[in-house]
Amino acid sequence: MKDCIFCKIVRNEIPSYTVYEDDIVKAFLDISQGTPGHTLVIPKKHIANIFEYDEELASEVFARIPKIARAVKASNPDIKGMNILNNNGQVAYQSVFHSHFHLVPRYTSNDDFKMIFKDNSNKYSPDQLKAIQESIEQHMGD
Ligand code: AMP
Ligand code: ZN
16 A cells, blocks of 8 residues: 555555564564564565455464564563554554564563453343343354
């Protein structure tokens, strides 16, 4: 896509600190470096978000992530773990609308990355959970 910043990175029209690429994906340092080594993995094909993957592209992209994650982890002995995130839609903090996976190395529980899941389990009755489950199930294969 002509004006997409990540497509421009794929075409080497703007520079990136690329750590891996092949015919399917490109992996490069996220300029924000949320923690040192923060890397993005993107499909070379422009798709906006997770909802646009077909099974083939999803398999191809996901198949490459563990290898890249292992290389990032091996690059620094202080890396103890890694969060892998994928934001979809502005409401979910997506700011670049070319699908990408964040590999965020974790050094300590007090490093610069935070993720908060509230525990809302006491707010839902079994009936409400069943209704949510059924609604999702009905849309499988859409
Ligand atoms: P998201 O908010 O999930 O859409 O993430 C987009 C990410 O792209 C942000 O973490 C930015 O720091 C990163 N980013 C934006 N422009 C560039 C660029 N030119 N090179 C590397 N990373 C970038
Ligand atoms: Zn793009």
